[in-house]
Amino acid sequence: MSDTDGKKPLGLGGARPGQVKQSFSHGRTKSVVVETKRKKVVVPKPSAAGGKPAGSPSLGDPSRRPAGISDAEMERRLKALQAAKAREAEEAAQRVAEEKAREEERERRRAEAEAKEREDREREEALRLKAEEDARKAREAELRAQKKEEVRKAPAKAEAPADPAAAEAAAARAATKGVVATGPRKTDRDRDERAPDRDARNAKGKGDDNARRTGKLSLSEALHGGEGGRQRSLAAMKRKQEKARQKAMGYGQSAEKMVRDVQLPETIVVSELANRMAERAADVVKALMKMGMMVTANQTIDADTAELVIEEFGHKAVRVSDADVEQVIDTVEDKPEDLQTRPPIITIMGHVDHGKTSLLDAIRKANVVSGEAGGITQHIGAYQVTTDSGAVLTFLDTPGHAAFTSMRARGAQVTDIVVLVVAADDAVMPQTIEAINHAKAAKVPMIVAINKCDKYEANPQKVRTDLLQHEVVVEAMSGDVQDVEVSAKTGKGLDELLEAIALQAEVLELKANPNRAAQGAVIEAKLDVGRGPVATVLVQHGTLKQGDIFVVGEKWGKVRALINDRGERVTEAGPSVPVEVLGLNGTPEAGDVLNVVETEAQAREIADYREQTTKDKRAAAGAATTLEQLMAKAKADLNVAELPVVVKADVQGSTEAIVQALEKVGNEEVRVRVIHSGVGAITESDVGLAEASGAPVIGFNVRANAPARAAANQKGVEIRYYSIIYDLVDDIKAAASGLLKNEVREHFIGYAQIKEVFKVSGVGKVAGCIVTEGVARRSAGVRLLRDDVVIHEGTLKTLKRFKDEVKDVISGQECGMAFENYEDIRPGDVIEIFEREEVERTL
Structure with a gap:
C-alpha cells in the first residue's frame, strides 16, 4: 500500500477506504484518504483424494502454503474464516426477519386506522340519520297538531268525490295513523326526494374503500354533517324531542308579560329597580348603556332616568316621596268595640321645693327625695300606683327648676291630668305660672294640690286668690278647677286628692286599644354602662312586647327587655304603663315617639330617612347664610368673648336642660358655647375635644372613666363634677364673668x-x-x-x-x-x- 504519484491511492479490488494524518515540517499536517486491503487467504481446492477444497494449499504441502505459516496456524485461520461467514449469514437472516416484522406492523396499523375511520363514518352517518328522523317526527307531530286544530275549528264539510287526490289523501292518513291531511306532507315529499341521494351516498361510502382509507372528504359528506362537525349529545336530542312534543301539545307558548306598578322614589339603586320590575339586573344595565349611561348594578340613578327605564320595559312608574317610608307607622283608627279602659296619666308639676316629689312619695309610700341630689328632682320619674280602692294610676314627676322647662312641657304633652302643687306658705311662684301655661297649652284638666298645710304660716286662701290672677278659678272660689289641701308630711288630704283624680279620670273616659301595634312617648333616655342605651317609655296605644321591632326618632331597635318602675322585668307593657326599654341602637332624644313596625328593614329605613332629613335641615340652615351675614357674624364674634364647655350628663333630659340654661348665660360681650353635649360617662374623646377647644369638661351625675382621667391629667384638661344644677349654672356664670372686661x-x-x-x-x-x-x-x-x-x-x-x-x-x-x-x-x-x-x- 503506497502513494506512487501523489494523486490516487493504490489498492486492490474489495479494499476499504480510510484516512490517515500526515505530518510535515514546520508543524503542517494533512489528512490523506487511503485504502486498506484485507489479506487474501487462499483455501486449497479439495482434491479427489483428500476432499480438500480445490485451489487451497495442502496443509501437508509446504510448497503451496504461504511462507512462515504452520499447519496449526493455517487450521486456525480456516476456522476463523468459516465462523465469520456463518456470522454474516446469520446477521443477514436476522435483518430479513426484522424487515418482515416491520412490514407486518405497518400493515396491521393501516388496517386498524381504516377500520376506525370506517366505524367513525358509520357512526356519524347513523347519528345524522337519527337526527333527520327526529326532525321529521317533530314536523309530523306539529303538522298533526295544526290539522287537529283546523279540524276542530272548521265546520264539517261534505265528502269530496272520489278521485286520485282523495286516494292519495287516504294513503297519507293511513301513513299518519289516521290523522286527517289534505295532501302528501312536505316532510314525506322531502324524505322521498332525498332517499335516492342518500342511498347513493351510502353505497358510495361503503364501496369506495380507497377513499375511506385515504380519509378524503366528499362534498356531500361535508354538507350533510360528515367528519369534523360537532356531534350533538343524546341528552340534547331528548330535549329537542321533548320540546317538539310540548310544542305540538300547545305547552310551548311563552307566558304573557306582566305589567307592574313600580314604586319609584327620588333616587334608586339599579339593582333595586331591577328587583321592583322583576327583571334581570344585567338587562337593566344594558338598557341604561343604550341610553348612554355607563353604570353598574350598585350605582344610584335619579327618578327621571329610572322612569324612562321602567317605560322601556313596559311597566308603569309610580312616583313616591322619601317621606312615604313613614306611612307604615301611620296611626290607624281604633274601632269603638276594641277600646278598653286604661289608667289615667297624672303629671305632678309646680315650683321648685314646693313638695311635688314628697307628695308623690307619700302616695307611693316610698322615699325618692333622699335619692335626689340636694333634694331636687332633676329627672322625670314615671311610677304606677295602685290605690286602696284598686284603681291604677300612672304618675309623672317633673322637675321644678327653671332650667327644666322643656321637661315640664314634655310631661304636660303626654299626660291626661295635671296636679299643680303649690306650697301654702309660698303661694304662686314663677315655675308655678309656667306649669299653668304648659297645662293650658296641652289642654288638659288641672287639679290644684295646696301642700304644706301642716305649717303654722300656711295660708291656703292666699294660694287660691293668687291663682285667680292666672285665670285658674278653683271650686272654693266658684270655679271648675278642683283644689285639695294636703300635707305630704302628715298625709293629710291624700285620700281626697286620689278621689279627685279618680273622679276626673272617670269624667274623661280614658280608653285605648291594647291589641294593636304599640305607640308611646320617650319620657327620658340615658346611656347605661352595663345595659347600653335605655329609654323610659310611656306606652299610649297598643301593647309593647318583648321582641317587638320599633323606631323612635332617629334610632331603632328590637325590644330586648322591659323593666317596670319597680325594677322588675316584664314581658309586655299595655297602655299608660311606664317601662324602661332596652335594645336600642343609640340614645334617642327625650320626647321622641316610639312606634312598633313589622320588620327591621322598615325600622332601619325610617331611622335613616329621619337622620338624613335632620342633616339636610342643618345643611340648609348653614347654606342659607349669605356671605355678608357670615362676615357680619365673624366681625361680631371678634368682639364677643366665648367660654367653651363640654357637657356630659346622666340622662337626655338633664343634658337638654343644662344646655338651655348655659345658652342663657352671658350678654353682648360674653357668652357660653356648648361645643359638645351627650349622655353617658366622660370618655377620652371628650377630653381630646376639650383640649383642642381649650374648654373644661362638665360632668352632671357622671364620672370620667380611667383612660379619660389619665388623658385629662396628661393634657391639663379640667373636669368638674356636679350633681345639682344650681351649682353648675352659678359656677359657669362666675367663670364667664371672668371674661368680662373690667x-x-x-x-x-x-x-x-x-x-x-x-x-x-x-x-x-x-x-x-x-x-x-x-x-x-x-x-x-x-x-x-x-x-x-x-x-x-x-x-x-x-x-x-x-x-x-x-x-x-x-x-x-x-x-x-x-x-x-x-x-x-x-x-x-x-x-x-x-x-x-x-x-x-x-x-
Missing part, C-alpha cells in the same frame, strides 16, 4: 385754666396755669378743652410749681404744665384733670 370709672378731681404759654428750651411749650377747682395731680389723666370741646386727652409730662417738680397742686395755686407729645395749647384753654378706677363686672 369697668373703667372716671372721677373728676380738678380743673385748671391756662393763663400764659411759655417756650422752654429742652421741654417745649409750657402752660402757665391756675388751678380753679379741686386738685391737679401729675399721675392723673388730663383733657384739654377749648370752648368746652375736648381737643386732646393724654397725660402730663411735667407739673411744676415755680422751679420745683411737684406731685399735686391744690385749688387757687399757680403751676406750670406740659403735655406728653402735644404742644397746641393756647391761653384761655381749660384743663380737665381726672382719675380712672377699674371695677370688676359680673353677669
Whole structure:
C-alpha cells in the first residue's frame, strides 16, 4: 500500500477506504484518504483424494502454503474464516426477519386506522340519520297538531268525490295513523326526494374503500354533517324531542308579560329597580348603556332616568316621596268595640321645693327625695300606683327648676291630668305660672294640690286668690278647677286628692286599644354602662312586647327587655304603663315617639330617612347664610368673648336642660358655647375635644372613666363634677364673668385754666396755669378743652410749681404744665384733670 504519484491511492479490488494524518515540517499536517486491503487467504481446492477444497494449499504441502505459516496456524485461520461467514449469514437472516416484522406492523396499523375511520363514518352517518328522523317526527307531530286544530275549528264539510287526490289523501292518513291531511306532507315529499341521494351516498361510502382509507372528504359528506362537525349529545336530542312534543301539545307558548306598578322614589339603586320590575339586573344595565349611561348594578340613578327605564320595559312608574317610608307607622283608627279602659296619666308639676316629689312619695309610700341630689328632682320619674280602692294610676314627676322647662312641657304633652302643687306658705311662684301655661297649652284638666298645710304660716286662701290672677278659678272660689289641701308630711288630704283624680279620670273616659301595634312617648333616655342605651317609655296605644321591632326618632331597635318602675322585668307593657326599654341602637332624644313596625328593614329605613332629613335641615340652615351675614357674624364674634364647655350628663333630659340654661348665660360681650353635649360617662374623646377647644369638661351625675382621667391629667384638661344644677349654672356664670372686661370709672378731681404759654428750651411749650377747682395731680389723666370741646386727652409730662417738680397742686395755686407729645395749647384753654378706677363686672 503506497502513494506512487501523489494523486490516487493504490489498492486492490474489495479494499476499504480510510484516512490517515500526515505530518510535515514546520508543524503542517494533512489528512490523506487511503485504502486498506484485507489479506487474501487462499483455501486449497479439495482434491479427489483428500476432499480438500480445490485451489487451497495442502496443509501437508509446504510448497503451496504461504511462507512462515504452520499447519496449526493455517487450521486456525480456516476456522476463523468459516465462523465469520456463518456470522454474516446469520446477521443477514436476522435483518430479513426484522424487515418482515416491520412490514407486518405497518400493515396491521393501516388496517386498524381504516377500520376506525370506517366505524367513525358509520357512526356519524347513523347519528345524522337519527337526527333527520327526529326532525321529521317533530314536523309530523306539529303538522298533526295544526290539522287537529283546523279540524276542530272548521265546520264539517261534505265528502269530496272520489278521485286520485282523495286516494292519495287516504294513503297519507293511513301513513299518519289516521290523522286527517289534505295532501302528501312536505316532510314525506322531502324524505322521498332525498332517499335516492342518500342511498347513493351510502353505497358510495361503503364501496369506495380507497377513499375511506385515504380519509378524503366528499362534498356531500361535508354538507350533510360528515367528519369534523360537532356531534350533538343524546341528552340534547331528548330535549329537542321533548320540546317538539310540548310544542305540538300547545305547552310551548311563552307566558304573557306582566305589567307592574313600580314604586319609584327620588333616587334608586339599579339593582333595586331591577328587583321592583322583576327583571334581570344585567338587562337593566344594558338598557341604561343604550341610553348612554355607563353604570353598574350598585350605582344610584335619579327618578327621571329610572322612569324612562321602567317605560322601556313596559311597566308603569309610580312616583313616591322619601317621606312615604313613614306611612307604615301611620296611626290607624281604633274601632269603638276594641277600646278598653286604661289608667289615667297624672303629671305632678309646680315650683321648685314646693313638695311635688314628697307628695308623690307619700302616695307611693316610698322615699325618692333622699335619692335626689340636694333634694331636687332633676329627672322625670314615671311610677304606677295602685290605690286602696284598686284603681291604677300612672304618675309623672317633673322637675321644678327653671332650667327644666322643656321637661315640664314634655310631661304636660303626654299626660291626661295635671296636679299643680303649690306650697301654702309660698303661694304662686314663677315655675308655678309656667306649669299653668304648659297645662293650658296641652289642654288638659288641672287639679290644684295646696301642700304644706301642716305649717303654722300656711295660708291656703292666699294660694287660691293668687291663682285667680292666672285665670285658674278653683271650686272654693266658684270655679271648675278642683283644689285639695294636703300635707305630704302628715298625709293629710291624700285620700281626697286620689278621689279627685279618680273622679276626673272617670269624667274623661280614658280608653285605648291594647291589641294593636304599640305607640308611646320617650319620657327620658340615658346611656347605661352595663345595659347600653335605655329609654323610659310611656306606652299610649297598643301593647309593647318583648321582641317587638320599633323606631323612635332617629334610632331603632328590637325590644330586648322591659323593666317596670319597680325594677322588675316584664314581658309586655299595655297602655299608660311606664317601662324602661332596652335594645336600642343609640340614645334617642327625650320626647321622641316610639312606634312598633313589622320588620327591621322598615325600622332601619325610617331611622335613616329621619337622620338624613335632620342633616339636610342643618345643611340648609348653614347654606342659607349669605356671605355678608357670615362676615357680619365673624366681625361680631371678634368682639364677643366665648367660654367653651363640654357637657356630659346622666340622662337626655338633664343634658337638654343644662344646655338651655348655659345658652342663657352671658350678654353682648360674653357668652357660653356648648361645643359638645351627650349622655353617658366622660370618655377620652371628650377630653381630646376639650383640649383642642381649650374648654373644661362638665360632668352632671357622671364620672370620667380611667383612660379619660389619665388623658385629662396628661393634657391639663379640667373636669368638674356636679350633681345639682344650681351649682353648675352659678359656677359657669362666675367663670364667664371672668371674661368680662373690667369697668373703667372716671372721677373728676380738678380743673385748671391756662393763663400764659411759655417756650422752654429742652421741654417745649409750657402752660402757665391756675388751678380753679379741686386738685391737679401729675399721675392723673388730663383733657384739654377749648370752648368746652375736648381737643386732646393724654397725660402730663411735667407739673411744676415755680422751679420745683411737684406731685399735686391744690385749688387757687399757680403751676406750670406740659403735655406728653402735644404742644397746641393756647391761653384761655381749660384743663380737665381726672382719675380712672377699674371695677370688676359680673353677669
